[in-house]
Amino acid sequence: MALLKVSCIQKNFGAKSILDEVHFELKTGKILGVFGRNGSGKSTLLKILFGTQTAEAGRLKMNESYYPVRKNIWHKSRIIESQQIGYLPQFSFLPKGAKVWDVIPQYLKGQEQDLVFQAPRMPKIAGRKVGELSMGERRYLEVLLIGNLDHPFLLLDEPFSMVEPLFKDLIHEFLVSLKAKKGILITDHYYHDVWQLSDRKMVLTSGKLTPITELEELIKAGYLRSIN
């Protein structure tokens, strides 16, 4: 089992406080769902954990190793080089001019590469250029690429964005299949999907990440008006 321990993350943009003493733990075998309104700081938190954004304060520990997140001690590639965390950013990151079958080997080798080529719907899109895929097809491909990396932890920022129900089901099945060997943090405004998938849930309000167990707490947190 691997353990990701995040403590006391603090982040400001100028005078505005975005994250205030954020802490949580994530173990392999678990999915943590993070909810929060637009602009509450979810993407910022994920970027800090992945190492592409610095924080004012905080600690990130994976198993027995610490990874700096503070500006003055941060080193751009440490977390990335550790190959412990896979990160699906909110916005598309694949080169639009490349063909899907050329992109896959840039991320994955061997058995993992075969898994993506053989995934449902993939044979249909493998010969097309990334820029010619629909947004949902592209998101599905990105989730498959990042999810099949050999990293024990996954940070997924809006994996269901623009994805049709059938692709959403495929992504659900895929994430459940990954759970045995990975710890997954997922955030998405398709809150029913995140709720259903996650073993533990937290909501980010006023910079604080708070555990919740009932959907009604998303109303109290100001994220939902009612439960549909």
Ligand SMILES: Nc1ncnc2c1ncn2[C@@H]1O[C@H](COP(=O)(O)OP(=O)(O)OP(=O)(O)O)[C@@H](O)[C@H]1O
């Ligand atoms: N580089 C930046 N410089 C200044 N402010 C920023 C920067 N990046 C994000 N912000 C601000 O930080 C706040 C949190 O942004 P963030 O993208 O983390 O929110 P989010 O919870 O992911 O939102 P959404 O649900 O809309 O994706 C927002 O007010 C945003 O405008």
